[in-house]
Amino acid sequence: MPTPPFIKPGEKVVLYDGVCKLCNGWVNFLLRRKLARNVRFAAVQSEEGKALLRFAGLPDENIRTIVLIEGNRHWVRAQAILRVMRLLPFPWGLLSLLRFIPHFISNFFYNCIAVNRYRLFGRYDAQHPVSPDYPGRFLHR
Numbered sequence: 001m002p003t004p005p006f007i008k009p010g011e012k013v014v015l016y017d018g019v020c021k022l023c024n025g026w027v028n029f030l031l032r033r034k035l036a037r038n039v040r041f042a043a044v045q046s047e048e049g050k051a052l053l054r055f056a057g058l059p060d061e062n063i064r065t066i067v068l069i070e071g072n073r074h075w076v077r078a079q080a081i082l083r084v085m086r087l088l089p090f091p092w093g094l095l096s097l098l099r100f101i102p103h104f105i106s107n108f109f110y111n112c113i114a115v116n117r118y119r120l121f122g123r124y125d126a127q128h129p130v131s132p133d134y135p136g137r138f139l140h141r
Helices: 021-032 047-055 077-085 092-100 103-121
Strands: 012-016 039-043 067-070 073-076
Touching (some): 012 021, 012 047, 067 077, 077 103
């Protein structure tokens, strides 16, 4: 089975909307809470992000969700967020237990926020620059 591009063995990648202020805030939240070092990030607007979306069989234009890629598997929407949360230290990792809620319920709440995220939280005019405080955590420059 082919391996995802740009990902080293044992790494996971979170793909996020690089112009969404909420998405960028979530990435910063994860980094400040000492998310496992084997988790890296890429904006869906970056070339690396688009290549990983194609690898996962997802559209690389107008993607409107968070994606977690681990090996040859991927998760989207609420399941991606909750699987990332389990990689955080206590007590934040406990939130990952919500992944056992049926997907149609967790994705309903995810979609309610996702549809309104630009209106509620705003957006950047272009892909938001990566903080230099976290070298090596982002696939794109």
